[in-house]
Amino acid sequence: MSFDAPTPPPTLLEPSPAPCTSGQALTSTGRPITLRSVGKTYALDDGQSTVRAIDNVSMDIAAGEFIAIIGPSGSGKSTLVRMIAGLEEISEGDITIAGDSPRALIAQQRLGMAMQDHGLMAWLSVRQNIALPFRLSGKVPDEARIDRLLQLIGLADFADVRPTQLSGGMKQRVSLARALVLEPDVLILDEPFGALDAVTRRQMNQELQKIWADKPTTTLLVTHSLEEAVLLADRVCVMSPRPGTIASVHSVPLPRPRTLATTFDETFRQLVASIAKEFDAICGLGDAL
Amino acid sequence: MKTALLQLIKHYWGIALLVFAWQAMVMVSGFNEIVVPSTIMVIQALVAEPLYFLHHSAYTFSAAIGGLMLGIALGLLFASLAWLTPVLDGVITPATLLVRSIPIVAFIPIVIRLAGYGSQTILLVTVMLTFFPCYVFALTGLRSPSKAHQDFFASLGCRPSGLATWRFYWRLALPSAVPNLLTALRLLAPTCVLVALVAEFLMGAQGLGYVMVRARSDLRMDVSWAAAMLATVFSVAFFVAASRLEAHLSKVWRH
Amino acid sequence: MNRTSRFASWCIGFSLLIFFWELAGRENWLGSAWPSLSALFAFMQDPSSAALLLRSSADTASNATIGFLLGSLVGFTLACSGSVWTGLGPGLATFATFVNATPLIALGPLLIVTVGEEVTPAATAGLAVFFSVFIATLSGLQDTNRDQSDVLSIYGSGKIRALICVRIPNAMPKVMDGLKLGTTAAVLGAIIGEWFGAPTGLGVILVSAMQNFQIELLWASALCGTVLSGLSFFLLAAIQTQFIKRLV
Structure with a gap:
């Protein structure tokens, strides 16, 4: 066995001193x-x-x-x-x-979560899918936040479409937006x-x-x-x-x-x-x- | 125009053949037209008394559809209770097996004796017939959410226990059961019409099943056949509508 | 442990059912139309009524058997013909929908004049079996393994050979299911057919007992119908298991 840079398996890892470089610390x-x-x-x-x-x-x-x-x-x-x-x-x-x-x-x-199996609800539109975490936590959906996420994932025109009509990549974007909609920690x-x-x-x-x-x-x-x-x-x-x-x-x-x-x-x-x-x-x- | 005709023949040759065979039989067999009415006679009988047929059709189909809806509603209700408390399922599932082995149509005379002559009997038999299959379909549907869906709900603290149960049921379990309920609707629609017709046939008071017997004893075979044809057409239409609905929704439901 | 407890709960449930049935009959909870089990069995043991029940069951059984054999043969052949002459396909599908939704009893008026009142029970039984076997075979033939049929086309085998070698064996589980459902359908079909004025059979005594308030006879004949359809179902299920055992 031969390979470069043999890092010894660490048991306890310290957080890296500066995980982020450009201004991320401000908003993190x-x-x-x-x-x-x-x-x-x-x-x-x-x-x-x-x-x-x-x-x-x-x-x-x-x-x-x-x-x-x-x-x-x-x-x-x-x-x-x-x-x-x-x-x-x-x-x-x-x-x-x-x-x-x-x-x-x-x-x-x-907590926000997105998996390989996107797990979107087939009976809900894209917008309703993204709003689902609000419903599950008993909150009123923050429409402005949902609109912003729809913009971010580039699916603003598909807000009222059912997931069946989306491609695999589009479904994953919806799944990501859903994971992020409650601004998880x-x-x-x-x-x-x-x-x-x-x-x-x-x-x-x-x-x-x-x-x-x-x-x-x-x-x-x-x-x-x-x-x-x-x-x-x-x-x-x-x-x-x-x-x-x-x-x-x-x-x-x-x-x-x-x-x-x-x-x-x-x-x-x-x-x-x-x-x-x-x-x-x-x-x-x-x-x- | 020609291709359209060809398509029509391609799809409906079976039914066309039946109508043709019927007309041929009338002509070749030499039966008296009173015994074997021709196609035209049956249609004439229908057109002659539209209100009479409308009244009896409405009776038959309100009983059949009402019973089916009631059966589905009860099946869903009990399936939901069994979804909540698995103990209940231990009671209902053996009963399902028991009832499945009974030819319920043969028991219609008994139900008539027990429940009396009236539309409540039709409703009772239809519910008896539809409740158990609906229960099984609904319970399977309620338990069908995928692992990914369950995980997503769990990651937001929504599990089928405690206070979140209702939310889990309403947002995930119930919508997941919709395709199964539609399958039950499609499978049971023709059976319900059959049950309604048989019950009317035996009770002899109202409905298309009654018209079939009554017209026969009046030697009005054309009316009897017209009622039978009407019942068939409605039953087929009901079945086709249910299949279309199921096909459409299952396309939406499954990715 | 789990199996024994389930068995125990079954036994308890069954005994409770029998107990309450008996009690309901004796106390007339559900009116006079609900006989106690003991009265029902006493009636069935009486030689004259036993003879009547046995004779009627035999008639219904023979009608159902004739219908079963004819109906399954025609249903299977017709469904298979669709995959040999592909042009028939769409029409066959429409026909299947039609057949699936046609209420059997609506064919009664047609049958009594064409084949006669005595043959009507066998005919309705046959139609009922035809319905279930035809639809089962059709759907069985439809879900043929694509790869297998590709192999056959590559080697240039004809449609009939493809049907016999691949499609029919593939469809067999569904055909067997259709036949199994067909057994109960045959008994039901025979009983419905007998309601249209046949001289003998379980259907005949069911209706006359209902009209004449012969409660024990009514229940006993319905029970005979249940036993008949149950027996034929289990007979075919046994054949099916044997069949599968040989195949695997």
Whole structure:
């Protein structure tokens, strides 16, 4: 096995001193997240054997920081963010979001979430879908905010259309707008662009960059794409295969706002390449190189 | 013009064949026209007394559609209760299996004896027939929201428990059940018309089923056949309308 | 544990049903038209009524059987013909919709004059079976595996061979379901047909018992109808399981 820049697997990660460069600190909102020795064990259907999905993950995420999590299939990336979102029980350790439990965050409706399966309601129009979080939290929809999001995702003309009539990329944009409509303190993006083609995906990356910069918040993005991770995140976490642990963390020193032009930048290329090498090694492909 | 005619033949040759066979039978068999009325005679009978047929058709179809709607409403109500409290499902599901094995149409004479001669009997039989399938369809629908939908609702603190139950039901479970309810409507629409006709046929008071018997004993076969034809046309129209509605909505509902 | 508790709840439910049925009959809760189970069984054990019930059931059963065989044969053949002569397709679909929605009883007036009152029960039974088998076969043939039929077209096999080798085997599960529904439809069809003036059969005694307030006879004949359709259903279900066992 040989690869450059062997970052020793850290157990405890300090928040990067300056996660953002250009003026983001001024507008950044969100809450900090702390993970302490978080583990997850699943019981299998036979009721006796168990599977260890996540092992001893500790991490500190600053308020308003954008974290990307990459790793091979089955490394428990989704499980980790679902535990942070309060959708999955935590077997061991502790997750706190500004001192509260994930469940408390959900109860206050301060979490936004977008998944690979966009999960739009087929019977509601685009506008009604984006307004749904207001309805679920018993609030009157803020029409001005919805209009602004519709503008941002470029679907103002499609406000009254049903999701069936939208393309895959358009549906994901609606799903993003829905996740952001309550201005959440924590945003979880679980492979939101996983089902899109490469071209649309690049477009969507830029869109997300734009929408996020409009109101930055603490964000966790699970992705399979290294380019996507590096383009969007302040820090990229690489997870090892099952049981999932954090193998390494890479700060992304690229200035914001980033555009698709950033992906041709030399620093960007080098960063992607070095993470890719490490990623291959983690997957046991190091010798093949 | 020619292609339109060709299309018409292509789609309706089956029905055209039936009408043709009927007319051919009248001519070839040499049956008395009083015994086997011709196509024209039946249409003449319809046109001669439109109000008479309208009255009896209205009776039959208000009973059939009313019973169907009542059955669907009750099925949905009980399915919603069972969705809330699974214990109830343990009581209703075995009953569903039991009722499914009973030929309900054969029990119509019993229901007539029990409930009396009147439209309440038709309503009762229709509800008996539609309630259980509707219950099963509705409950499956209420439980059908995808994992992604459930997760999205959960991420906003909306789970089917406690105070959020109503919101979860109203915003997710109930809309998800709509396609299933429409499938039930389509499947049960012709059956309800059949049940109404059979009940009227046996009770002999009002409705198209009654006209079929009554006209026959008056040796007015043309009127009897006209009633039968009318019942068929309405039943088919009802079924087609229900299918169209289902097809249209399921296109909207499923991505 | 779960299965035993479910079985127990079934047993309790069933005993409760029988208990309340008996009580309702004895106490006349639901009027005189609801017989107690004991009276019903006493009636059915009486030799003369037992003979009547048995004879009527046999008549209905034979009508239903004739109808079942004819109806399933015609329904299956007609549905298959649509996939050999593709031009028939759209018309067949319209015809299927029509057939699906036609109330069986509306055909009664037509049948009694064309085939006669005695043959009407077998004819209505046959039509009822035809309805369910025709529609099941048609929908079974429609969902043929695309890849399989592509393979057949690549090797240039004809429509009939494609039908026999791929489409029919693929449609078999749905056809079997259609046949299974057809058994109950046959019994129902025979009973409805007998209401149009047949000399014998369960339908005949159902109507005469209803008109003459013979409550025990009314219930007993309905019960016979249920047993008949239940038995034929289970017979076909058993055949289906055997069939699947051999196929897999």
